[in-house]
Structures are given as structure tokens and as C-alpha cells.
Amino acid sequence: MTDIGMMIMVDDDSQPHFDQVAKGVEKAGVRIRERLPHLGTIIGVGDSSTMAAVSSIDGVQLVRPEKAFQLPPMSDAIPQ
Amino acid sequence: MSEALGGDAAIIIPTLGIAVVGPKDGDEARNLAMRLQSSGVVESARPEFYMFATTELVQAPMYADTSRRTWGVAAVQAEMSGLTGRGIKIAVLDTGFDLGHPDFAGRHIEARSFVPNEDVVDRQGHGTHCAGTIAGPGRSDRERPRYGVAPDVHLHVGKVLDNRGSGAESWILLGIEWAIASGCQVISMSLGRPTGPGEAPDPLYERAGRRAWNNDCLIVAAAGNESSRQFRYIAPVGAPANCKTIMAVAAIDQQLDVAEFSCGGVNSGGGEIDVAAPGVGVFSSFPMPQRYRKLAGTSMACPHVAGLAALWAESDSTLRGARLMDALKSTAMPLNLPSRDVGHGLATAPAPKVA
Numbered sequence: 001m002t003d004i005g006m007m008i009m010v011d012d013d014s015q016p017h018f019d020q021v022a023k024g025v026e027k028a029g030v031r032i033r034e035r036l037p038h039l040g041t042i043i044g045v046g047d048s049s050t051m052a053a054v055s056s057i058d059g060v061q062l063v064r065p066e067k068a069f070q071l072p073p074m075s076d077a078i079p080q
Numbered sequence: 081m082s083e084a085l086g087g088d089a090a091i092i093i094p095t096l097g098i099a100v101v102g103p104k105d106g107d108e109a110r111n112l113a114m115r116l117q118s119s120g121v122v123e124s125a126r127p128e129f130y131m132f133a134t135t136e137l138v139q140a141p142m143y144a145d146t147s148r149r150t151w152g153v154a155a156v157q158a159e160m161s162g163l164t165g166r167g168i169k170i171a172v173l174d175t176g177f178d179l180g181h182p183d184f185a186g187r188h189i190e191a192r193s194f195v196p197n198e199d200v201v202d203r204q205g206h207g208t209h210c211a212g213t214i215a216g217p218g219r220s221d222r223e224r225p226r227y228g229v230a231p232d233v234h235l236h237v238g239k240v241l242d243n244r245g246s247g248a249e250s251w252i253l254l255g256i257e258w259a260i261a262s263g264c265q266v267i268s269m270s271l272g273r274p275t276g277p278g279e280a281p282d283p284l285y286e287r288a289g290r291r292a293w294n295n296d297c298l299i300v301a302a303a304g305n306e307s308s309r310q311f312r313y314i315a316p317v318g319a320p321a322n323c324k325t326i327m328a329v330a331a332i333d334q335q336l337d338v339a340e341f342s343c344g345g346v347n348s349g350g351g352e353i354d355v356a357a358p359g360v361g362v363f364s365s366f367p368m369p370q371r372y373r374k375l376a377g378t379s380m381a382c383p384h385v386a387g388l389a390a391l392w393a394e395s396d397s398t399l400r401g402a403r404l405m406d407a408l409k410s411t412a413m414p415l416n417l418p419s420r421d422v423g424h425g426l427a428t429a430p431a432p433k434v435a
Contacts, residue, residue, distance in 0.1 A: 005248065005249075005250060007249060007250075007253075007284055009283065009284050009287065012287075033250065034250060034253075034254060036253055036254070036257040037257075038256075038257050038260045038261060038291055038295065039253060039256060039257055039260075039284075039287070039288050039291055040287065040291065041253060041284060041288075043250045043253065043254075061283070062283055062284065064284075066248060066249045066250055067249045067273065068246060068247065068248055068249065069241065069246065069247045069249070069252065069271050069272065069273055070245060070246045070247075070273075071175070071204070071206055071241060071245030071246070071271065071379075072245075072305070072377075073245075074204055074205050074206065074245070076373070076374065076375065076376075078377075079305035079331075079339070079341040079376050079377035079378070079379075080206060080209075080270070080305070080375050080376065080377030080379040080380060
């Protein structure tokens with residue numbers, strides 16, 4: 001049982017009901033960290049086992065673990 | 081071997097199993113070659129070739145930095161356009177910015193950190209370099225050339241990568257959301273992650289790009305540096321530049337040749353290169369006390385195009401979002417290179433208005 005960051009994408013048709021979808025996500029056991037209404041995305045934290053439940057919520061188009069980005073080491077010899 | 085040659089061999093090299101027969105005229109040489117090949121002893125007989133030392137042609141670069149402007153500013157024709165990006169807001173989502181850099185003294189800069197427990201100050205250097213290419217001073221001075229493409233833009237610095245150059249996806253999306261809500265017309269993202277062959281764009285970023293369009297904003301992103309062209313390996317465009325709604329920028333050098341490391345349009349469905357821009361030997365600002373640095377990478381090409389997007393947006397208030405992207409592509413200068421590598425070509429500034 002490990003908490004992971006989750007990216008939850010609300011489908012276009014459900015944008016008017018963004019808050020309602022967010023409530024459903026919370027009910028599924030996800031702690032919402034950020035709501036991004038312009039992007040129609042919810043960022044949350046929860047146990048990885050809750051992902052399946054979140055994906056079945058009406059209005060959720062996609063849920064997946066949060067990823068990370070990394071720049072190369074700062075160097076004149078390494079393309080940035 | 082000399083028996084098979086009938087005593088004609090002038091030079092025999094036993095270690096290599098090769099013999100050289102003295103000069104013969106055409107018919108005689110042809111007959112001898114046929115006779116030797118049919119003898120069963122000689123594997124191959126052919127005329128001797130002359131070899132020449134290979135000479136590497138060292139060409140003078142087409143563009144070079146001068147005391148007046150960097151080669152990048154010249155190549156994208158920013159100097160000639162007369163436009164400066166005035167009235168246009170650009171967000172640079174990166175490692176922050178050196179707000180105390182002397183070249184930006186007195187400039188009004190919006191700045192916000194989305195990295196927990198880190199202020200907006202750039203302690204890595206990448207963000208200050210990229211922001212400098214977009215918005216560095218419009219005039220040269222005794223210490224440095226002009227290096228900013230759009231010197232009068234209203235810079236919005238969003239720190240989404242920490243002081244070690246790494247960033248969680250949530251910080252980056254928060255930065256995009258902030259830039260859109262702030263009314264930025266352009267977002268410059270010199271960041272990404274490598275993708276695999278055949279990998280489809282992430283729907284989350286595809287929609288972020290579309291939402292940006294719907295809000296009169298264009299996201300410009302670095303294509304990535306994972307190619308090794310000397311070994312004929314061309315890596316696919318990274319994410320999120322591989323989205324159709326996000327502009328993917330490749331890097332070219334001072335010869336207007338594609339950079340060794342620059343990713344290419346290997347994947348379809350958005351994984352194509354849209355345009356190319358200067359990305360080798362790029363002079364720009366760097367956190368003090370170093371002040372300036374030359375760097376290479378598609379991270380350096382991306383802010384050239386973001387700056388150009390500001391110039392186009394300034395030139396015509398209807399050029400926003402997808403229309404702005406189309407304008408940059410349709411006005412790019414074609415290069416004699418595959419579109420896989422440079423898309424529509426070298427992105428350029430609007431032509432100066434005729435009075």
C-alpha cells in the first residue's frame with residue numbers, strides 16, 4: 001500500500017460538472033492536491049489500488065501515476 | 081600465387097594474399113583478369129584503383145556571433161523585423177530566473193515558484209539562459225551582443241523544475257495553468273522526457289495544448305536531445321513536444337545544419353518536428369556571478385521560437401493559439417534538409433513593415 005501522485009483528466013463533456021467529478025474522486029479515497037480548471041485536470045494523492053475505482057467515475061477520462069521530468073547536468077559539453 | 085599469374089606479378093603481398101600485375105593495355109588486362117578468375121586459384125581480379133587522401137573541407141560558418149548580436153538573433157531575422165514583443169506576455173516554465181541579473185535591472189517580471197520549499201531564484205542556470213534568449217536586452221553593449229529575440233515582452237517566470245533540474249509533472253501543469261490564467265500568449269517549455277518509437281502523445285498534454293489554444297495561447301516545447309546522428313540514430317521527439325497542439329522545435333547549428341543531438345520526426349500523430357531554430361553555441365544570460373554562457377540543445381532552440389511567436393503575435397492581434405502556430409510554420413525558411421529533422425524549416429521573424 002503506497003501513496004502515489006495521480007493525474008486525473010476530466011473528460012470534455014463533464015467540464016461543467018468539474019466540481020462534482022472532483023467530489024467523486026475524493027469519495028474514491030484520493031486526497032486532491034490541485035484542481036486545474038483551465039486544463040480540466042485534477043492532481044491527487046492516493047493509494048495505487050484506488051486508481052481502478054477512480055477510472056470508473058463518471059466524467060473521468062484518464063487516470064495515471066504522476067511522472068517526473070529531469071534536465072541533463074548543466075554542462076557546456078552536454079546538450080541541454 | 082606467382083605460378084597462377086604466369087610470372088607476370090610485379091608485387092606480391094603474401095600476408096594479404098594480394099598480387100599486383102604490371103601495366104597492361106585494355107584487352108590484355110581484361111583477358112588476364114578472366115583467365116585468373118577462371119583458374120580457381122584467384123578469387124577476384126580487377127584494375128588497380130588510385131586512392132586519394134580524404135580532405136575535410138572546413139567551411140566558414142554561415143552565421144557567427146558579432147559584437148552587435150548573436151548568430152541566433154541574426155539567423156531568425158529578429159534584428160531586421162523591428163518588432164520587440166511589446167504588449168505580449170510569455171511564460172518561461174523552467175528552473176526559475178536570476179532576478180538580480182544586471183541585464184534585466186528595472187524590468188517588470190512576474191515570477192512564481194511551483195516547486196515546494198524553493199523560491200523562484202534560478203540556482204541551476206537553465207531557466208535564466210532560456211529566458212535570456214527570449215527577452216534579453218534589445219541592444220548590445222561593450223560586454224555583450226544583443227541576445228534576446230523579443231526584448232520587450234512581459235516575462236512571466238514559472239519555476240517548475242527544482243534547483244537540480246528535476247520537476248514533478250504537477251508543478252509543470254500548475255505552471256501551464258498559471259500562464260493561461262495570467263493571459264500569456266506564449267508558453268516556452270524547454271523540458272521533456274524521451275519517448276520510444278511508436279509512442280503516442282499523452283492525451284493530458286494534448287488537451288493542455290488545445291486548452292491553451294482556446295485561451296489564445298501557444299505552447300512551444302523543445303524536441304529533445306537524444307539523437308546520435310553520427311551513428312545514424314535519430315531519436316523520436318520527446319514528450320510533451322510530441323503533441324499535435326504543442327509546437328516541437330529542433331536545433332540547428334551555425335551552418336544551418338541539423339544539430340547532432342536533435343530529435344527527429346520518427347513518430348507520427350504529433351511526433352513530427354514543426355520548425356527548427358538556433359541550438360548550438362547559443363550565448364545568453366546565466367546566473368551571476370557567471371553572467372553569460374554558451375550552451376547547446378533543443379532547450380536553446382525552443383526560446384528562439386517562443387520569442388518569434390511573440391513578434392508574430394505583436395504584428396497581428398488575430399495571430400493567437402493555433403493560428404500563431406500556423407503562422408510560424410508557414411513563414412519558416414525552408415532548409416535543404418529532411419522535414420523529419422527540421423519540419424517546415426528555420427523559424428523567422430515577421431518582415432519589417434514598409435512605411
